[in-house]
Amino acid sequence: MTLEKNLGLYxxxxxxxxxxxxxxxxxxxxxxxxHMLGRLPASVQLDDLMQAGMIGLLEAAQKYQPTKGxxxxxxxxxxxxxxxxxxxxxxDWVPRSVxxxxxxxxxxxxxxxxxxxxxxxxxxxxxELDMTLAEYHACLSDTNGGRLFSLDELNESxxxxxTEVDPGDNPLAGITSAAFQSSLAAAIEGLPxxxxxxxxxxxxxxxxxxxxxxxxxxxxxxxxxIHGQAAMRLRSRLADW
Numbered sequence: 001m002t003l004e005k006n007l008g009l010y011x012x013x014x015x016x017x018x019x020x021x022x023x024x025x026x027x028x029x030x031x032x033x034x035h036m037l038g039r040l041p042a043s044v045q046l047d048d049l050m051q052a053g054m055i056g057l058l059e060a061a062q063k064y065q066p067t068k069g070x071x072x073x074x075x076x077x078x079x080x081x082x083x084x085x086x087x088x089x090x091x092d093w094v095p096r097s098v099x100x101x102x103x104x105x106x107x108x109x110x111x112x113x114x115x116x117x118x119x120x121x122x123x124x125x126x127x128e129l130d131m132t133l134a135e136y137h138a139c140l141s142d143t144n145g146g147r148l149f150s151l152d153e154l155n156e157s158x159x160x161x162x163t164e165v166d167p168g169d170n171p172l173a174g175i176t177s178a179a180f181q182s183s184l185a186a187a188i189e190g191l192p193x194x195x196x197x198x199x200x201x202x203x204x205x206x207x208x209x210x211x212x213x214x215x216x217x218x219x220x221x222x223x224x225x226i227h228g229q230a231a232m233r234l235r236s237r238l239a240d241w
Contacts, residue, residue, distance in 0.1 A: 021061040021076075022057055022061045025072070028076060028077065029057055029080055032053055032080050035208065036049060036081070036084060037049060048087065051087075052084045052088075053083055056081070057079065061076070064076070098142055101142065101143055102143045105140070105143060106232045106233075106239070108125050108129050109125055109229075109236040110239060112124045112125055112128050113237075119192055122136060122137070122229070137225050140229055141225055180238075187238055190237070191233060194216070194226060195226055196230075197216065199230055201215060202227065209227070
C-alpha cells in the first residue's frame, strides 16, 4: 500500500486532530526513510521503508500525549524509525553471520578494554579476534550495514526493541528504562571523541555517512567502520544490562 493510500485510509477513519498531525508530518516519513536507506542493503526499497514508516506515523498520531513533554515530531520520529526497523527485521534481511560477528566484536572489545583498562584500538580488537586490520574493518562495515542502530531506542540487549513497552503494564518498567538511559548516556560520553562526533552528526544533525566523511575528512566507508565500532563499543559496555 502506498503512502498516499495509507493516508487516504486514515482520512476516513482517524480523528480530526490525529489526521491533521499525519498530514502535516507525512514528509517526515520520507526524510527518515532516505536517511536510513543509505546504510541498508541494496535489496531494501525506499517504498518498503516509507510504507512501514507511515504505519508508525499513524500509530504516533493516535497515541501521542502532549503532557508527556516531548514534541510530536520527536515522538513520531521514534515511532517511525521503530516501525521501519520492525518491518526490516520481520523480513529477516540480515544474514545470521552478521549477527554472530557483531556479538564477537562486542565481546572482543569488552575483553580488551577490561584487560587494558582503557579504550580498545582497532588494532587491539583485530588482534583479539585473530584478524588482520583489513579483515576487522570489513567485519565492522558488514556489521554496520546490517544494523539499524538508534541511540534513543536501544534496549537491554543492545538492540532495537520490536515493540514499545507501556510502563503502565509494569510499574518497574519506567524505573528500569530511566536507569538504562542513564547508563547509555554515560557509555556514550565515555566513547572516543571521533566516535562521539560521528554519532552526534548522524543521529542529532542527521547527516548521512558521505556527508559526515566530508566533515571529518575521511572516506564514507571509514565513517561506516567507525560508526560500527561505536555501536559495538556501546554494546560491550552495556553488556550487564
